[in-house]
Amino acid sequence: MTLDEARDAYVLPRDESERSSYYPPEGRILDSATGTGNWALDIANEVASSVEIHAVDVSGVNFPPSPPSNVHLTISSATKLPDHWSNSFDFVNQRLLFAALLREQWPEALSEMYRVLKPGGSVQLLELDLFHPVPESPVVSHYRDMHAASLSAVGLLYDAAKKLSTMLGEVGFTDVMTVTKPTPVGKKWDEKGLQGAKAYREAFGNWRISSKSRLH
Known part of the structure; x- marks a missing residue:
């Protein structure tokens, strides 16, 4: 991977043409399992203030204290969103739940x-694929396999990224890309690489805490 390719890992739209193809100019956006709410806050800066953004998480402990007026925070599980939200969002985002949702919870979350x-x-949906691409060095392979085995041992779907297309189709989605x-x-x-390393460490640090809670 070249430095230019690394910089191209930015996943939000870069200009108005990309923005219009990603997010609705009006309407409602949902960030499911928002965590800190950072994605919702970023999108609030990308779209018109008339767009209504809802961010939900099973806990509000990490919610931002003073979100913009069009960002609404709700405590709710990704597997059980509010009943009155049926057919009400133009765009739904969910990311990095491979270390949070149990294997049997994925169909529930996608159905919601x-x-x-x-x-x-x-x-x-944005998920980390532990196996793509991986340089086959002994150290990288060791940590990759260790993480995969640890996630699987507590019932998590470590290869969710590879199975998303199939799972989305099974609950009714079409035109999956x-x-x-x-x-x-x-x-x-x-x-950017230092930020990536920090995010990786924090993600697995949080997962270890979560796993200990489940086991106890």
């Missing part, structure tokens, strides 16, 4: 996304 989406609406992008990790990729 389908339920709350308006006919003709779109969803976007998969886009694979490299994730720059490490000082080789300058500041």
Whole structure:
């Protein structure tokens, strides 16, 4: 992967033409399992203030304290969204739940996304693929296999990224498209790589805490 490819890992739209193809100019956007709400806050800066953005998570402990007026925070599980939200969102986002949702919870979460989406609406899911691409060095292979085995041992779907297309089709979604992008990790990729390494460490640090809670 070149430095230019690493920089191209940016997944939000870069200009008005890309923005219009991603997010509705009006209507409602949902960020399911929002965590800190960062994605919702980023999107609030990308779309018109008239767009209504809802962000939900099973816990509000990490919610931003003062979101913009068009960002609404709700405590709710990704597997059980509010009943009155059926057919009400133009766009639904969900990301990085491979280390959060149990294997049997994935169909529930995807079915809920389908339920709350308006006919003709779109969803976007972003997941980390531990096996693509992986340079086959002993150290990388060791940590990759260790993480996969640990996630699987507690019932998590470590290969969710590879199974999303099939699972989406099974709950009713059509026109499913998969886009694979490299994730720059490490000082080789300058500041973006350092940020990637930090995010990776924090993600698995949070997962270890979550796993201990489940086991106890």
